Amino acid sequence: METMRNLSFLVTTLTIAMSISTTLSQSSVQNFLNCLSHSHVSEIIHTPNNNSFSTILNMKIRNKKFKTPTTPKPQAIITVKDGNHVQTTIKCAKSNNIQIRIRSGGHDYEGFSYVSDVPFVIVDTLHLNSVDVNLQEETAWVGSGATLGKIYYTISKKNNSLAFPSGVCFTLGAGGHFSGGGYGNLMRKFGLSIDNIIDATIVDVNGNILDRKSMGEDLFWAIRGGGGASFGVILSWKLKLVQVTPQVTVFNVKRNVSDGATDVVYKWQLIAPKLHKDLFIRAQPNVVQIEQGGKKTVQVSFIGQFLGSVEKLLPLVSESFPELGLKKSECISMPWLNSTLFWYDLPIGTPLETLLDTPKDPQPTYLKFKSDYVKKPIPKEAIETIWKKMIEGESLYMQWNPYGGRMEEILSSETPFPHRAGNLFLIQYINTWVEDSPEAIDRHVNFSRSFYELMTPYVSNSPREAFLNYRDADIGANRPSNVTKIDIARTYGKKFFKGNFEKLVSVKAKVDPDNFFRYEQSIPTRS
Incomplete structure (x- = not known):
């Protein structure tokens, strides 16, 4: 009888705790949305109550595993259009303990950029898609939401002997692809994307918009291959273009x-x-x-x-x-631009404008x-x-x-x-x-x-190395994602970054000491 009373008490306590947790969660979400609604961000907020929500959410989900009714959905998707939108979103999310996931192209094999097991919102950079080419400098500023196809097309149309070393899949978004390395078929000649990036702008945890000079060389080093989503929201990249043969x-x-x-x-x-x-x-x-x-x-x-x-x-x-x-x-x-369609396994003669196609709901x-x-x-x-x-x-x-x-x-x-x-x-x-x-x-x-x-x-061993952009949760992941254990982070971190992992942790501790920007395979702080 005593055991039954204790069990009943335990179940009641757990039920009350879960109810309180849910209420607090819902309250935080509502406060977050209220915070945004009092700003100029309100017109680009998409919640489950909006008709646009499912369309935008599903636009970039390529792994069917994350397109089921039981997949955790964001409380809102913020389709930011400028740095001010990002600043406001970070401020409101921080003050209400809401996790942010940052999505550009959506080619995240494990869904870390648009799924979480705690209350979260998505900052989607699809509108940050400008590509501005400077022919005199042979450089280009590109938005994080610009696809590789748009980048390739815009550069080549300005000068068909200019290119940029990057990925084969032209629907990739610049934000995640570049910050993880940027791997492609020009790498033996020119290296990775990150080896040809000379500046960037990022919104940090304090809402500051920083370029290479103001962020400092340590942070600029970290976001070129260490994964930008651990350190802030990258708005844009400055690319040093490369010379290729006309054919x-x-x-x-x-x-x-x-x-x-x-x-x-x-x-x-x-x-x-x-x-x-x-x-x-x-x-x-x-x-x-x-x-x-x-x-x-x-x-x-x-x-x-x-x-x-x-x-x-x-x-x-x-x-x-x-x-x-x-x-x-x-x-x-x-021409080099046409070869980008060949590598995507499209028929010879496919119109070059295909590179500009907006990714549809796949x-x-x-x-x-x-x-x-x-x-x-x-x-x-x-x-x-x-x-x-x-x-x-x-x-x-x-x-x-x-x-x-x-x-x-x-x-x-x-x-x-x-x-x-x-x-x-x-x-x-x-x-x-x-x-x-x-x-x-x-x-x-x-x-x-x-x-x-x-x-x-x-293959390699001690550690068995892995490529950050080829997401694989099997090699280690922190779950739930609001609890980051450094021993687990070190497991995947050594495979991704080898001896560079500890420096990344030091940079993280300096720029985001409270570990606001986090996901299952993010860079941790030391504690």
């Missing part, structure tokens, strides 16, 4: 395992990082069906780009990589992505084992992106992004599917994890 040459050569693809891949590991800086060749293993009966094999696409003509490319490949068997008929010359798929760095060639026997494992799955494929060139020349401490010299290539593991059943979701996620486990002997 580039691209190709996509496919080789099946039965045609000797394993030997070609093995040789690719040895030479791809040592090729001329002007040549970038990605190896992309994929499972294909070769017979009506359903027999599957692995096909490897060798997708390349050369800053120059076919006539210069062919002798270079013939001498260094004859195993590829590249033919003139497999090569296509085009039809999302479920996805699980992971990453690895390879420092020693994977033996042929192991490659064969990898192919067999791929065929066991249903939809996993990989992108192997070569290092070398400019990436070898930049010190690992120059930016927070530490994965420089000593790497042969970066692997991105890509698994997407459409089935909704819990069994299918578990099957695919578990296969991704087992495949990652299989790769353990062939």
Whole structure:
């Protein structure tokens, strides 16, 4: 009887506590909205009561996992249009203990930029999308919400010999992509995006709008590869543009395992990082069906780009990589801007204006992505084992992106992004599917994890390195997100940043000592 009374008392207490917590939460949210409504921000607030709310929220959700009725929704989406809007939002969120998530392109594989397990609002930068090119300086100021497609198009239309080294997916938003590194097919020639960024503007936790001079070199260092969302809301970036040839040459050569693809891949590991800086060749293993009966094999696409003509490319490949068997008929010359559509796997002749298309509400798929760095060639026997494992799955494929060139020349401490010299290539593991059943979701996620486990002997270790922009909660995450434990942060932080993690923590402690800007894999303060 006494036990029953104690149990009843405990349940009642918990119910009251939860009710009080919910009431306080709702009160904080209402106070936050009232705070915003008394300012000029009111016209760009979208709450669940607005017809626009679902459209804006879903516009950039690409992982179907985060498009379910049970997915936590923001209390509001603030589609900021200028620095004043951001300042007001930060002030009102701080005073009411509301968490902020910052979204630009929405290509966050784990949804950290638009999902949280505590009351939160989204600051969406889609309207901060200006691209202002200065031809005399060969620079451009771009807003955090500008897509790579708009950036590429605007730069090239001003001068088709100017470009910017950045990602292949042109619907990426500049804000998150740049602050995590900015990885693309010009990196062997020019490095990452962050290696070509010379200024930025950010709204800090105190509501100050800072540029490189006023924020100081430590914070400017941190936001170029350390993830901007740990330190503030980045409004814009100043890019130092690069010179490219009027025409580039691209190709996509496919080789099946039965045609000797394993030997070609093995040789690719040895030479791809040592090729001329002007040549970038990605190896992309994929499972294909070769017979009506359903027999599957692995096909490897060798997708390349050369800053120059076919006539210069062919002798270079013939001498260094004859195993590829590249033919003139497999090569296509085009302006650099057109090549950005080729890399997105769009048909030749696709209008360049496609780069300007506003991302629509996508039809999302479920996805699980992971990453690895390879420092020693994977033996042929192991490659064969990898192919067999791929065929066991249903939809996993990989992108192997070569290092070398400019990436070898930049010190690992120059930016927070530490994965420089000593790497042969970066692997991105890509698994997407459409089935909704819990069994299918578990099957695919578990296969991704087992495949990652299989790769353990062939990739970096102590730590097993990972790329910040290829979000993967499996390597460590703080949950709930309003409690940041430094030992957990150190687990993922060492994989993302290696020896740069402690400096990032020091910068964080200086600019955001109360850890207002946080998410599941953010940089912590020391306490």
